[in-house]
Each structure stands twice: as structure tokens, then as C-alpha cells.
Amino acid sequence: MxxxxxxxxxxxxxxxxxxxxxxxxxxxxxxxxxxxxxxxFDVDIQVEDVGGPSAGLMLTLGILDLVGDDDLTGGAIVAGTGTIDADGNVGPIGGITLKMVAAAEIDAELFLVPAGNCEEALGVAEPDFPLARVATLEDALDALADFEAGRTPEPC
Structure with missing residues (x-):
């Protein structure tokens, strides 16, 4: 047959x-x-220098920015960190304070912080950028939309 x-x-x-x-x-x-x-379409992202799962959220957002119809950052320099699972839940990472220093060095305008790292992030001297609390991918997308629209994303 x-x-x-x-x-x-x-x-x-x-x-x-x-x-x-x-x-x-x-x-x-x-x-x-x-x-x-x-x-x-194909997505080709060079991640040779990425060591560990803490870039999961930012890689996910980068892919969505590449393949979607919208510019997620509106040209702003956005930094962040966090693991991400298949359901879109953002998990905490180690070394948040060092990642915030690196974000400051690139003149980041917004930093996406895993909800589980907010307490530690708030212990850092006042950064030059707002800290947006994200527990899910949807939270991160909302924070980016708020920031681009001139609204304050949900803070830590």
C-alpha cells in the first residue's frame, strides 16, 4: 500500500x-x-564562550528577538541572567553581583534579575540601571515591553 x-x-x-x-x-x-x-528558518548562535546554564534566559530572548517581528529592546542595552526551563520558568544563578558589574561595564540600561536572586542583587550598591524581577519568560517579555514604553518594569 x-x-x-x-x-x-x-x-x-x-x-x-x-x-x-x-x-x-x-x-x-x-x-x-x-x-x-x-x-x-535556521538560527545560528555562537555560544563557545558561554559556560553554564545562567545564560538561558538571555539566549532565549535573543532567539525570540532574531525570529520575531518585534525588536524586544528597542535598541537599548539590556543585560540579564537566569536559567530557563522548558515551561519558561526562570531560575536563580550564582555570581549575580559579578554579572551586575559586567552589565555596568557595558553601560546596560536595564538588568533582568531572576526572582530568586533579587535579595542578593539589592545588596549591591545602587546600580546605574533598574533591576527588573523576572520569574518567567513572560515576566521578562513584560519587563522589556514596559521598559521600551517608558514604564518601570516590576522591580526587585
Whole structure:
């Protein structure tokens, strides 16, 4: 039997051998469908100098900025950190104070802080940029939208 399918947007076909039906006339044909998301573009990000999961949030935002229709930062220099899981939850990281120093050195205008690191981040001398508290990817996107619109993102 010939079975037609679509894979990555392209039609195709395959010849499949059926099995005799045990209970009745005819044949049996089993099909397993694997739905796997795909995109009509490639994303190539150079991460050779990234050591560890703490760049997860910023890499995610960078990818969304590259493939989306909106400029997430409006040209502002935005720094941040945080792990991210498959559900979009942002986790705390180590060394937040050092990352804030690095953000100051690049003249960051906003710093996205994992909610679990807010207390430690607030212990640093008054930074030259606002600290936006983010617990999820949605929080980070909201903070960026607020910042670009001239509103204050939810602070630590």
C-alpha cells in the first residue's frame, strides 16, 4: 500500500507492507505519527564562550528577538541572567553581583534579575540601571515591553 504524507512542509509517499487481519477480512496497517515542531528558518548562535546554564534566559530572548517581528529592546542595552526551563520558568544563578558589574561595564540600561536572586542583587550598591524581577519568560517579555514604553518594569 502507498501512504502519502507531509514532512517539513514537503509532500512525500512511502510503500508500506500490511499485515493480515486476525479477526476478520482485510489487512491491518499501523501508523505512528510524530509531530515535531519545526521552523522555516535556521538560527545560528555562537555560544563557545558561554559556560553554564545562567545564560538561558538571555539566549532565549535573543532567539525570540532574531525570529520575531518585534525588536524586544528597542535598541537599548539590556543585560540579564537566569536559567530557563522548558515551561519558561526562570531560575536563580550564582555570581549575580559579578554579572551586575559586567552589565555596568557595558553601560546596560536595564538588568533582568531572576526572582530568586533579587535579595542578593539589592545588596549591591545602587546600580546605574533598574533591576527588573523576572520569574518567567513572560515576566521578562513584560519587563522589556514596559521598559521600551517608558514604564518601570516590576522591580526587585
Amino acid at each position: 502507498t501512504v502519502s504524507y507531509t514532512r517539513l512542509g514537503a509532500p512525500g509517499s512511502a510503500t508500506v507492507t500490511t499485515k493480515s487481519a486476525e479477526d476478520g477480512d482485510g489487512s491491518l496497517l499501523g501508523i505512528t505519527i510524530l509531530e515535531q515542531p519545526s521552523a522555516p
